Amino acid sequence: MPVTDEAIVRIKEMILSGELGPGSRLPKEADLAEQLGLSRNSLREAVKALSLIRVLDVRQGDGTYVTSLEPELLLDALAFVVDFHQDDTVLEFLEVRRILEPEAAAMAACTMSDQQIEALRAVLDGLGDDATVDELIANDLEFHRLVAAGSGNSVLHSLIDGLCAPTTRARIWRGHTEEGAVQRTRQQHRAIYDAIAQHRPDLARALTIVHISGVEQWLRTALG
Structure with a gap:
């Protein structure tokens, strides 16, 4: 499995398990990368992909959040x-x-x-x-x-x-x-x-x- 895909799967698992719920803020990039055992670059690409499909919301200068996950979104x-x-x-x-x-x-x-x-x-x-x-x-x-x-x-x-x-x-x-x-x-x-x-x-x-x-x-x- 490509490293970026692995990062996407790991973030998805955190959401499905309830570790990250709707509206939750993700840990800082360096901390999350270390927690998941992934490079910061692959994590960054995963976040970008998940933001495109409205799972994550990247707020410049604030952080990255899980969206509401509502179906229409x-x-x-x-x-x-x-x-x-x-x-x-x-x-x-x-x-x-x-x-x-x-x-x-x-x-x-x-x-x-x-x-x-x-x-x-x-x-x-x-x-x-x-x-x-x-x-x-x-x-x-x-x-x-x-x-x-x-x-x-x-x-x-x-x-x-x-x-x-x-x-x-x-x-x-x-x-x-x-x-x-x-x-x-x-x-x-x-x-x-x-x-x-x-x-x-x-x-x-x-x-x-x-x-x-x-x-x-x-x-x-x-x-x-």
């Missing part, structure tokens, strides 16, 4: 990687969304508060009849974000947030080229909202499958 790295996707992988992202989002909608139908449901309705009502495709896409992203957040599962929410961006271009393309796509999307969103507001998880799940599958099937046809 750690999964930022996923969003970063997702940004490098190629167009031919969009269908794969849609397939994953089709697996995750129906369950998020079903969970939202069970757990969303009246206030959250009202916020979801406000998003739908905020889109005028003369909305452009760009406005629809922005509204679509916010709708799906609120449903994912309403699941009450921060990991699921963060995963869905990270996976939505790669399919945005496909949705814009569909909105511009497929007749009735905008109106159909609005109707499907309204139906999903009604199922959630009525606390009907099975219906919310089924409607979300139909909704995402429609985009997926359209793209498969468009790509030939």
